[in-house]
Amino acid sequence: MKNNLKKILKYILRTVNGLGSRRKCYICGITFNYFTKYRGGTKNISEFGIKLKMVGSDVDNFGCLYCGCHDRERHLVMFFDKLKLWDKIKNLKILHFAPETQLAIKIDEQLPLDYIKADLYPTNQDIKQIDATAIPFNNDTFDFLIANHILEHIPDYRSALSEFHRVLKPGGTAVLQTPYSKLLRNNFEDEGIDNDGLRLSFYGQEDHVRRFGEHQFLKSLKKAGFSLRIMKHEDCFDVSSAYYYGVSIKEDLIMVQK
Numbered sequence: 001m002k003n004n005l006k007k008i009l010k011y012i013l014r015t016v017n018g019l020g021s022r023r024k025c026y027i028c029g030i031t032f033n034y035f036t037k038y039r040g041g042t043k044n045i046s047e048f049g050i051k052l053k054m055v056g057s058d059v060d061n062f063g064c065l066y067c068g069c070h071d072r073e074r075h076l077v078m079f080f081d082k083l084k085l086w087d088k089i090k091n092l093k094i095l096h097f098a099p100e101t102q103l104a105i106k107i108d109e110q111l112p113l114d115y116i117k118a119d120l121y122p123t124n125q126d127i128k129q130i131d132a133t134a135i136p137f138n139n140d141t142f143d144f145l146i147a148n149h150i151l152e153h154i155p156d157y158r159s160a161l162s163e164f165h166r167v168l169k170p171g172g173t174a175v176l177q178t179p180y181s182k183l184l185r186n187n188f189e190d191e192g193i194d195n196d197g198l199r200l201s202f203y204g205q206e207d208h209v210r211r212f213g214e215h216q217f218l219k220s221l222k223k224a225g226f227s228l229r230i231m232k233h234e235d236c237f238d239v240s241s242a243y244y245y246g247v248s249i250k251e252d253l254i255m256v257q258k
Contacts, residue, residue, distance in 0.1 A: 013065070014065050014066070017032045017033050017034060017065060018030065018031075018032050018065075018066070019032075019033075020032050020033025020034070021033075022034070022244075023035060023061070023243075023244060023245070023246055024244055024245060025064040025066060025067060025069065025074065025245070025246075026074045026077060026078055026245040026247075027064070027067055027069045027073070027074055027077055027102045028064060028066050028067035028069070028102075030064070030066045030067070032065070032066070034061075035060075035061040035062055035063060035064060035065075035071070035246040036062055036063035036064075036065060037059060037060055037061075037062055038057065038059040038060075038062035038063070038070075039059070041059050041060040041062075042059060042060050045059065045204070046200070046201045046202070046204075048201060048202055049201075049204050051183075052181040052183055052184065052211060053181060053182065053183055054179050054180070054181050054204065054211070055179065055180055055181070055182060055214070055248070055250045055251055055252075056072075056149070056178070056179030056180070056248065056251060057070070057071055057072055057149070057179065057248065058071045058242075058246060058247060058248040061246035061247070062246075064246075067102060068101065068102075069100070069101070069102045070100075071246055071247050071248065072100075072148055072149055072177065072247075072251075073100040073101075073102055073103050073148075074245055074246065074247055075247040075248065075251060076100075076103055076146075076148060076175070076177070076253075077102070077103060077106065078236075078237065078241070078245065078247065079231065079236065079253045080106075082236045082237070083231065083236070083253075086106070086110055088144075089107065089110055089112055089143075089144050090110045090111065090112065091111075091112065091113050092112050092113055092142075092143035092144050093112070093113050093114040093115075093116075093141060093142045093143050093144070093169075094107065094112050094114065094115045094116065094142060094143065094144045094145070094146070095116045095118060095135075095137075095141075095142045095144075095145045095146070095167065096115070096116065096117050096118065096145075096146045097118050097119065097130075097132055097145075097146065097147040097148075097150050098118075098119050098147070098148065098149075098150050099117040099118075099119070099127065099146075100148065103146075103148075104117060116128060116130075116137075116142075118130035118132075118135075120132070132147065132150065132154060132160040132163060132164075133154065133156055133159040133160050133163060134159075134163065135163045135164075135166070135167050137167050138167075139166050139167065140167070140168070140169045140170065140172075141167045141168075141169070142167050142168055142169065142172060143168075143169055143172050143173070144172065144173050144174070145164055145167070145168055145172070145173070145174040145175070146174070146175045147160075147164065147174065147175070147176050147177075148175065148177045149177050149178055149179065150178075151176065151178040151212070152178050152179055152203070152205075152208045152209065152210060152211075152212065153207055153208060153209065154209070155209050157210075157220070158220060158223075158224070161176075161220060161221065161224035161226075162224055164176070164224070165224045165225045165226060165258055168258040169258070170258055171257065171258065172257070172258045173229070173255060173256070173257050173258075174226070174255070174256050174257075174258075175253065175254065175255055176221065176254050176255075176256060177251070177253075177254055178212055178217065178254070179204070179211075179212065180211075180212035180213065180214045180217050181211055181212070181213055181214065182214045183213075184211060184212070184213030184214070184215075184216075185213050185215045185216065186213045186215070186216045187210050187211065187212050187213050187216050187217070188202070188210060188211040188213065189203075189209060189210035189211070221254075221256050225258065226256035226257060226258060227256065227257050228254075228255075228256055229255040229256060229257055230252050230253065230254055230255065231252060231253040231255060232252045232253075233247075233248075233249055233250070233251060233252050233253075234249070236253075
């Protein structure tokens, strides 16, 4: 009875929300009044997290009720469209960590030469179990690599960056989004932050292992051997796009090249 009631309420919410037109999901194209919040949105972020002014996910405009995509996925598709990256990934070898469902579908539609979907904890047969710090492929294998908000989960993120650089072909491109603070010059992490409650308060999520500082993050990318090709949100989209499509106006596209 309780499960049926939840389904009915969810259906009603979806139906009523869909009558609006203030927002639009960039991926499925449906218009509605609001995106879902991530864990209650900004009001549930710790005071520490608020003060850091993190650049990353828009927790107040997170999910689409209709196709299930989240803001970071929508933002990548917007950037890919704007920069015409779809045309550039045709006939390429692609490695995609923690593949987002809708983004993966769009990549598959381009008929890439090889498309490897990877995750440390795969959720279906199409995804290979791969540790980003020990990628089981030869040097210079892939033309394009996507790691959208995974580095904040990896204790030895520098090893992951080294592996990304190793498996990319010379001239290859990687998209390496991660939440970071412009306030922090260096990364913030400490061995004493060792349980879910502390990680939630200080890192923003139970399975995050640090807060990246913008300066140190970009320095780490360069030290791994990459050249930066950052595309600013404001240079690609007008001021109303972030609100309408539910993405963070502060998050730029962190692209790098080997």
